[in-house]
Amino acid sequence: MDTQLIEEVIHDEQIEIDVRNAQRDLIILKYMAWRLRSILYQLDQAEKQGSEQPLPRQVQERCGRNHRIVIYRQQELLQLRSFAFVGFISKRKGVLQPEVVEAIKQTDQKLVAELVHAPSILSYSSLELPGGDWCNLVVLADSGAKMHIKHSETHIHAAHHLAHDYYKWIRLHNGTMPEGLDPVEMRLLSTKYYTFHPDQQRPSLRERTYGTRQVKEIKTRASQ
Incomplete structure (x- = not known):
């Protein structure tokens, strides 16, 4: 078997692994969206129509795992319209x-507080996974709202000064919710795969976009 063929086989296997991981992640994200919708429907009339922000909720999941949900724009979340996530x-x-653990915790709390002032951020959920890792779901009024998070000083500090010492890898998904919080309709649009290495400060990055029938690899490089 020649070298080119070996590389093609490895490349195809990596795509299959990425797709399986993304599908598993989407199942978790759909569950989080379902939980968010359930909590919204349980709000009393005053909370649904009120202007109090944010509305924090704590849910105890199976095996004692924590699920923290912060609702910023409850009236918008109840609308049947397209969201980004x-x-x-x-x-x-x-x-x-x-x-480092304490710094990550403090950074997360600070970011949650800052997002109150971002009108296009609708909710922020954090679900504890088996093994102590976490999954976050941010529901957005539109895809442009991602720039508020990206340019947040708190987010920049975490990405440049804390992530390398804390994470082994990160999968960052972007997607759409065409039917509002209906989890069945959630779709992934793209995923960035960050892998952190001991011998370099910046993580390596792979990015994939998802079509109806295939996954296309965009780039493989050291992130900037």
């Missing part, structure tokens, strides 16, 4: 310094 699933490093 960002899904963040990660794996922590095996050995972590306590100060």
